[in-house]
Amino acid sequence: MKIQLYLFLFLISFNCFSQVENSKRSQDSIKKEELNEIVITASRRSEKIMRSPISIEQLKSAEAKTMGSPSIYEALENIKGVQIITPSLGFKVINTRGFANSTNVRFAQLVDGIDNQAPHLGAPIANALGANDLDIDKIEIIPGTAAALYGMNAINGLANIQTKNPFEYQGVSIQQLTGVNHVGNIDRFSPKIYSQFNLRFAKAFNEKFAFKINASTTGGTDWVADDRTDLAPNANASTNLYGTDNPAYDEVNGYGNESANRKTLNLNGKNYVVARTGYRETDISDYGIKNYKADVGFYFRPKKGNELAVTYKTALINTIYQRSNRFRLDNYTLNQIAVDYHTPIFQVKGYATFENTGNSYNLRSLAENMDRAYKSDDQWFADYSVAYKNAITNGSAVADAHKIARTSSDQGRFEPGTDAYNQEKEELININNWDYGAALRVKSTLVHAEGLLNWDKAFLTFFEKIDAQLLSGFDYRTYIIVPDGNYFINPVNPSENLTYQKTGAFTQLKKDFLDRKISLGATIRMDKADYFNTKFTPQFTAVYAPKNEISFRASYQNGYRFPSIFEGFSNVNSGGVKRVGGLRIMSDGIFENSYTKASIDKFQSQVNNDVNTLGITQAQAIEKNKNTIQKNPYTYLQPEFVNSFEFGFRGIALKQNLFIDADFYYNSYKNFIAQVEASIPNTTDPKQIPTALYSKNTQNRYRLWTNSKSKIYNYGGSLGLKYRIDKTFTALTNVTYTKLDRTDDKDGLEDGFNTPEFNINGTLIAANIWKNLGASATARYQNNFDYVSFLVSGTVPAYWSMDAQINYNFKKAGITTKLGGTNILNKPYNSILGGPSIGGLYYLSLVWETK
Structure with a gap:
């Protein structure tokens, strides 16, 4: 191709x-x-x-x-x-x-x-x-x-x-x-x-x-x-269950079978990671x-x-x-x-x-809570365990036993297209809590004001003499969010709207030289947002045009991006995982007392592997692998930052019939605003923390906005x-x-x-x-x-x-x-x-x- x-x-x-x-x-x-x-x-x-x-x-x-x-x-x-x-x-x-x-x-x-x-x-x-x-x-x-x-x-x-x-x-x-x-x-x-x-x-x-x-x-x-690629292909690698035999099978565009919907079950002496069935996007x-x-x-x-x-x-x-x-x-x-x-x-x-x-509404939350609407997670996994053991007793192979257990546990499930499904869907998409429903209910307002002043137009004679241009501007913006109790809350005054304000101003000076063949420019900008110190952003530019048909340009500038409302203030309950804004006002204490999901996932996988391959008990495997768990090293949000260098050329050639425009740039970024998943165990006893983090029922799970x-x-x-x-x-x-x-x-x-x-x-x-x-x-x-x-x-x-x-x-x-x-x-x-x-x-x- x-x-x-x-x-x-x-x-x-x-x-x-x-x-x-x-x-x-x-x-x-x-x-x-x-x-x-x-x-x-x-x-x-x-x-x-x-x-x-x-x-x-x-x-x-x-x-x-x-x-x-x-x-x-x-x-x-x-x-x-x-x-x-x-x-x-x-x-x-x-x-x-x-x-x-x-x-x-x-x-x-x-x-x-x-x-x-x-x-x-x-x-x-x-x-x-x-x-x-x-x-x-x-x-x-x-x-x-x-x-x-x-x-x-x-x-x-x-x-x-x-x-x-x-x-x-x-x-x-x-x-x-x-x-x-x-x-x-x-x-x-x-x-x-x-x-x-x-x-x-x-x-x-x-x-x-x-x-x-x-x-x-x-x-x-x-x-x-409708991507059906398995996102958890190795969840049961230690028991050689892959592909459609994998009881933790998680399609890309299937929802309700993600990590939050999985549980490790000890069945006949082996640990298996099992996910609820979920629904395909194409069905719901x-x-x-x-x-x-x-x-x-x-x-x-x-x-x-x-x-x-x-x-x-x-x-x-x-x-x-x-x-x-x-x-x-x-x-x-x-x-x-x-x-x-x-x-x-x-x-x-x-x-x-x-x-x-x-x-x-959220399609993932709809899928996982549609499953929970007919049978709770605890009941479904209990039924799965019983059905699996019965299938093994009756002579079924391991892979077949898992399929039989799923079919048995899914009895009574709401099927897309039926009246019962449609009725339950209508109820769920109007429940504004993703632990139980799927509704997205946000009301927000953005108010913005700005102004520009062309000094060179106001004082024309002076700026014509010096062959320069001067532009200044200001802007003010405020976001107003109506707390809905799920997606957003006001952590200080629950009955009042949430506000987030920013003010900025800039001045830009451009000066021409050598009969306007060279033009130099400089801009300085100041921005102040709630919860952050004032940031300054410079820009320097140069244009060289030896004749009308050719110009070369170069610039250096940097820039900041302050967190959005969602990144700073979100407060979403989602399938047992709480997504929390990264400002201290929203997540105070969570960063310092949590452990990263990446290390917890690795810890749980190693425990399961040791139980399945070494024949040791779960308690022994937890003790053996406890040092895998890592404290959360991240902290509260700061603005993103970029440095940028750029060079370019524009020209006209081939008897004025070809226009050429080329550019090259180099950027460096830091403080990328991103998300980290972490959990706080429900105990402060250091000896009990590994055991608490092995089970999702004994930890509080968070997805936090932070900086890379x-x-x-x-x-x-x-x-x-x-x-x-x-x-x-x-x-x-x-x-x-x-x-x-x-x-x-x-x-x-x-x-x-x-x-x-x-x-x-x-x-x-x-x-x-x-x-x-x-x-x-x-x-x-x-x-x-x-x-x-x-x-x-x-x-x-x-x-x-x-x-x-x-x-x-x-x-x-x-x-x-x-x-x-x-x-x-x-x-x-x-x-x-x-x-x-x-x-x-x-x-x-x-x-x-x-x-």
Whole structure:
């Protein structure tokens, strides 16, 4: 497959360069296009992309329409340096430069400079509060830390979705996209219809007043997660029980048979690790997608250059969401109201986001508590022991006896699809305690205010004389969480809401030299969050542009990420394990008095092995292996930190028809925010501690947010080429290389790098092949990579896929048609472990626009 893809990209590149001398040139050259392209996200002020001091990627709506992706958001997968992971058909996650996960709290996502995160997570729920395709003008992405200008949650990168202003883009636009997925028996579904409807209406009444309305609906059937790999393959290795004979069998996408649902049973003189049966996701999950979003904005321009915008957004989400567990989001709502006033001299902005998880629930908790609803753990394991011994007495082999015992113990179990199951499910998903139910019930609010002041605009003459620019900004943010008694509590005042505040400010100075061929910049940022000392974040940049067509850039910056609400304050009861936020206010005393789960698991395994292979008693085995148990060496949360060095080049060549953009970076991280599992024994007698930690019934188990002791280094680079062959054909190709350099003081808590080493894209776009007919094809490849998460760890296989589309513009009618598909060869692949298998999606899009 690699050879086929490399050949495909080589042929595109060869075709591009071989036609340089013979092709007829377009008047609109790459030079004209790129030299005049304006970006704002990199420096928080308008500047030409060739002069940007840091790497910034851009995808314009017009360009995305020529790609095979059904939306501009999905087309980001074709952009240099961008990694997209897909936990759900209705939920895609953007990441850059490594350390990806399905809740990417290190990558910020803005819409017109407004954060669209779900407050309690500290990360966006896909594109829920994002604009629909008809209203997006372009998306700008900073691949790398942007903390100096944007503060916390931007240490890995930032995306800013910029929408169309109703003064400049007026009229009615309607899009209906109808498609089909689950084609070719790739999973349990027959082909299913996928539908998306988008509406945009914008009107300027005069030069002062305008408004716009957007609405979008998405419906379909999600991709299926059905990985049956055993996560505990060696749990019974000492008794030679493997695969389907393993009584601790734990499928990746089977829930209720995890470590918390296992017990060691002594049966006929042997120790066996036995798990409850659990349920497969495919049997208990609702894979229906029904997402809705809308927004309305009012705009007022009191005078030229000044604008007041008041916007309101709402979203209703029904889809699958993946974190350390898989969740069903059901009637999950987000609402946001924002006010923005800007002039050439200053900008002030304020917004509030309101989150309500509705009737959402945890699939793992549903599975394990569905098992417990018909029979308690103690009763089930007791029945299992009796049935096993009876089967052995009747002459059954060991493996068969375990199967007989499971069948016997499972009698009376709720079976998916039955009325009894549905009734019990409805009860469980409304119980807000994961020890007994599965409900996710969170209500939270984010309130944000910020301002910017362009000193060089306020004091124009002075700054023109010194050829410099000075920008200052401030921001204030507070999170407000309504304690639900399970997911969140207020440890100080239980009857009051939980709050978490942060304040930041920055100043950025840029100075030009040598007739603006050299530009130097320096930024200093200060951030103060509750429970933490003030942190300072510097950034230094340099741009050298010997002529308009060439620029070199270099930068150094560092950044901090403060813990999210969930990392700092969570208080979740989950199957006998309590997940606790890492701030001292939440976990005081736990770190100092606990022992790590990793050492306890090793201790228990060694005890079982010695009992089964040496013939000694359990008490003797515990005494023999007690020194394996280790005290918890971790402590309370501190912010993450990154140092980043970056170098880059942009240039235009081959008679102004080739645009080149390359970058290289080196990062070092410390204090990764991660989770550690630990237990406190129910005794303070040192002699009794090993015995207490051998059984889960005599210990209190915790999952704690803390900081890894590891220092981690990674580096990488990317090369992007855009070549205009002639008036009809344009070729785009990019290669991204991302490498984990090394890890010092490795302790196993560092977040998984979770990023392919190589990611390659190649796109050939043909515009106006015949009259108003256009087409494109994209090939995409990424190599296999290690994936580490609390849900599952392993290797994500390499894959390559192709997207394609043809489009035709009926100009008189104002209708554009687009027939296309993603993964058109329908070869299923996984972007992450534990997530769904992604097949082909084929669609027809009709867009009608009138001005």
